[in-house]
Amino acid sequence: MTEPVLDEAERESRRVHAEELVPGLADAGIVAVATSFVDNAGISRAKSVPLDRLPYLASWGVGFSPSFDFFRGDDWVAAPATGEGPVGDHRIVPDLDRLVVLGAQPGWAWAPGERWEQSGAAYAADSRLLLRRLVGSLAERGLSVRAAYEIEWVVSAGTGDEHAPATLGPAYGLTRLAELSDYCRDVLTTLAGQGVVVEQFHPEYAPGQLELSVAVEDPIGAADTSVLVRHTIRAVGLRHGLRTSFSPKVDAAGVGNGGHVHLSLSRDFRNLMSGDEQGLHGQTDEGQGFAAGILEHLPGLLALGAPSAASYLRLVPQHWAGAYACWGLENREAALRFVTGSAGQESSAANLEVKCVDLHANPYLLLAGLLVAGTAGLDSGARLPAPVDVDPASLGDDVLAERGVQRLPVDLRAALDAFLADEILTAGLGAALVTGIRAVRESEIERFDGVAPEDVAAASRWAH
Template structure:
């Protein structure tokens, strides 16, 4: 970032001040998501926005080594507490918050003190991979599904809405709350495509419109913070944890992804199975081939593997299939006649402890590497039995963070895309969590992370 770029950012922010003041904004927050999936924030009074936009505000580099509980993991290199960075807001995504009076928010990107891109910033990484693909004529559309539960208590989980799974009764029980969630998101410019009660007690889910990958990750952060804020207004505590209650199904964070060339969706209109194009097949194959290592990014905590079990619609088996909700990769074609717009790949094995930028970066790197797709699976893989699974070459995905972290460290496609500094930080944070929970029961794990994400 040179002097001309800084002045451009400063002037743009200056031009926004009057309009923001008219909307009642008194402060602007900018945040990034760390390697434990926690959004970390700095904020300034509104009149300081031009300075924030031009120069950013300081953040210790130690935040790349923060565990979910704010313990700072110690990397082998010893560099954790050394150095500083500047977080700078992306004014293109500045949003006046509808459920947080007086506040505006913009996702941040981190730069070194000399203005160069910070090597461990996941949003800058994702932007770079998107730009690399665009240089080759490829674009992507992505969206996160958001699942959460609301509780009446912050010490134990007491569902704040009653009624059966997907039930109209539960929607009615929480109609005022649901109204306020949808109204708040609409006011913030988020396009919600679906909203419904989910399977677990007190659980809801919404789907948003697809965007470019960076926009999709931004929206994931914004939606969760808005849902949490609306819940507070209603006296609810919100959890996006993958395992709120050990006996329950948990919250997922499925990713929908499609790739496009020259305005054509490469997940449709092709000659391969289910209408995939050859490029679509290779991309899906790359994601499936690298899924064991990707789980260290997309299912990044010990609690993630309490959710990632068969027959919970979590995608516990390394396979794919058409509309198969037990396969790790669910091919979605959409209704007949809508395929060209609707076809996409849903990756079901992930949860909302993940850093959304880092996860999409990993998915793009894996898909770009490409691989052949095996035969699709048209039944619940858990119903096949061990002999048939072995015959078809279908294996379980990693069943622990230890297993997925080892797969990540050995995956040259992922580690090369992320770079050694970021890989070191990710591994340090994961190793620290493994050490923390080495002797913990599932109930203790679930309780420790219940209200963090």
């Protein structure tokens, strides 16, 4: 695949596009446009310009220090020992094809950004550009991926750092939709006004917890939507005097928030996760190879998908978090849950749900890792082991060992070690990204070494 570049023709095309958008945005009352990228700690970092500067932003971008590759979730900079962290500059340039007028922030619009070198070359450590390249490489093989993130969050009426669930109705209970009726309505209407297709919205298990599912898109669109949905939920909450937490452990004693990823692989518009009666639950050979590649690389993928100390407070057995490296049909305790959909819907509904990940993850980086792993499974002709059709924790250590089912890493140290030892993942992401990921994860490990779980949860509650 040809590497993208911001040359003179591309800059001019982007400038013209922006100038065409400005009058309509002005008529909509927009006074400023924000663009953002997601860093290695999973935080969205932004720059903005007044509306009349949008054509310049679209063609030339605005500066962003390379040091942001080393920002931890609490804004500590885990600078490299070489001392080069504060040196240099990149340009963040918005993708105006995804520009959105923000319904809960009057006067504002947003577009996801990508970071480029001053020369116009793609920045090697930009996760959205990496995901774009990986999607393009699959397209050259005639393959496409559809994806979506589930969003779970807790709504709090507490002040300061205090957490007080904003609804105390029963888990999954209709009561919660009454107690938070106006807020829930505004979340849904705001997302709809921004073009986000919400397919489900419901109360979840933990006090104050809600969840929504959105329609599948291409991987870049799915990651963009994940960022937009979370930003919108937070903004709507603030207008209602509520705080929002997407942390995998809002309360150390409670059930955490997941950020499950749904994936399906297609060729010529045919869903390869369905349609082969001889395959495991109907998966084709290619669909099975893709899923098997993800399963094989799950330990290292956790350094991308469960990237914080708080992640491992959630990732425990018998919490529907997927703590074991196995797969199964509709098994909510397996790390990979295979979903076929109802009879008659298999060709459109069949997909793989990755349950062991959370919303501290950079959504572009996680999807990039999943595509690298899945592609490796395709290339090697990998095959899935026998599915697990019960809660893995109920099998006992001897049976698990006999079936080759292992517990996933129990802390960030183990996940990072697995990632650094995984030559497929590190090569697929590239040296620049690996350097930043390693530095941020090492700093996170050091920050929470010996810290009690309740203090880890409290320190991580509001950052994302």
